[in-house]
Amino acid sequence: MPVPRNTKTLGTKQPRAGKVGTVTENGKSEKEESCQAKRSPSSPQGGPKKRSAFGDITNAHKSQTVMGKKETVKAGPRKVQKAPVVLGVVKNNEINLKKSMKKTPPTETPAEPKKVPVPEKPVPVQIPTVEDIDKEQLSDPYASAEYAKEIFDYMREREEKFVLPNYMEKQPDISGDMRAILVDWMVEVQENFELNHETLYLAVKLVDHYLVEVVSMRDKLQLIGSTAILIASKFEERCPPCVDDFLYICDDAYKREELIAMEMSILRTLKFDINIPIPYRFLRRFAKTPTLEYYSGYCSQDLHPLVKRLNFLLTYQPHDKLKAVRTKYSHRVFFEVAKATPMDMLKLEEILKS
Structure with a gap:
């Protein structure tokens, strides 16, 4: 399962300092801003701008320095005309000093900048480190490795549809031992024809689901089994055996017409829904890795x-x-x-x- 990507933290743009002070101060301020712009450009992926600390996001410190310089300039003694009387000069100086103090606002301690809350990064989902069991089959177009996970999820959903009940209670002429003997014979047929294991397991499932719906006699049980192998071979094999081969393995106990009629009966009864999930198909996938709990879900x-x-x-x-x-x-x-x-x-x- 892909690890969800971490959410990017949004940055806060630094406000530009106001243009105050003399020409030299303005030039210095603009130079600092240009250097700052070069040092912290926005990343091409839209990431946050770099900054050293939250205190740098305001220009409070710079304003305080400039205001201090302003105060020094304004608070200096103003030039006055010389008076013949010394007392008049002193009195004029006191008046001018009071006027300058009224024009110059008192220096206030700048308030601490408010810290901008930064959204917390979401905690990524912890996924166990497991081997990708489909990566080796990516080059095989018949393996459909790109859709393997979706295919097996679909098969697990269909598995619930094909749960078998105990159907022997309504079969008056067939017992569990007879079914066991039939399955043992079907295993022998699969070995002789060198069929896939999936063909055998699908054929057994076809027999069981057919007997759930139809009451049969024991003399037809071998016909049902051989016909089920024929249907499963057409579904699973590249070169399935022909009808004559199945008549031969039944020792000519049935005719060709009976075998074809049984094939039609099984398909109609199951409504042609023969893509039944079988255990061996799951086993082929789960046996590729030791992390069975991750891939099987159990x-x-x-x-x-x-x-x-x-x-x-x-x-x-x-x-x-x-x-x-x-x-x-x-x-x-x-x-x-x-x-x-x-x-x-x-x-x-x-x-x-x-």
């Missing part, structure tokens, strides 16, 4: 219920018939997760609490 505490559920399923569910799944995820590409021993539930609870 903290470790959010995953605790799911960890407990998965550990329970791996501990108490039979897996002797699901050989294709176990073989696939025993490979080093998947870090041999199928060989990992499930943890004791009490020990798992202690680890999660710590």
Whole structure:
């Protein structure tokens, strides 16, 4: 996330000193102003002018100096005509001195300049230092790295739309074990055709969402699975297998017309909305960086219920018939997760609490 730029602090222009005093003083004042202008020009970016302290923003000190010079000039003795009598000269001097004191205002201590409040700079948002996981794919036009964040935000919004309920309650002829065997067979098909992993996971999601809406019989379950792989292959693969390939892997148990009819039924039931977010697509992105909390939006505490559920399923569910799944995820590409021993539930609870 880009760090918001700091707000620029507005400067206060210094007022120019008034033109008072003799010609020499004016020339000196203008020279000081020209030097000051050269020393503190406005930056091309519109930044504030430089200044040494708040006391320099007024000309109070300069006015005081000039006024002092004025007072010295006006307070001096004025030339008077010589009188033959000394007392008359003294009296005239006293009168002139009183007149000059009335014309010259008393020197007042200049008031302290008011400090102009400067707006405080906003505190920038603290963003953790994380690696940009999309920078390496900027040169690949097929990766769409410029829009990666927006794409995954869109997928997270759509993920809520495809939450699966427990649909086995309304399937009288299909059980959870039958679905598990079907998924294991679909994994074997994906391995034989060398399809992408996204194709497999999308096909499983198509089967589940179709069975949520349609009550099916067990003799059609393999047809639904093979047709789902065909649809997912058209969506994910560059060169998807043809219809004859899927008829072959079903051992010619179904006809070509049945497979095409099932394809139309699945697409109509799902209203052609088959761009379903799958976990593996998120995993490809999140596995690029150790800062999973930043990119995924989830903290470790959010995953605790799911960890407990998965550990329970791996501990108490039979897996002797699901050989294709176990073989696939025993490979080093998947870090041999199928060989990992499930943890004791009490020990798992202690680890999660710590």
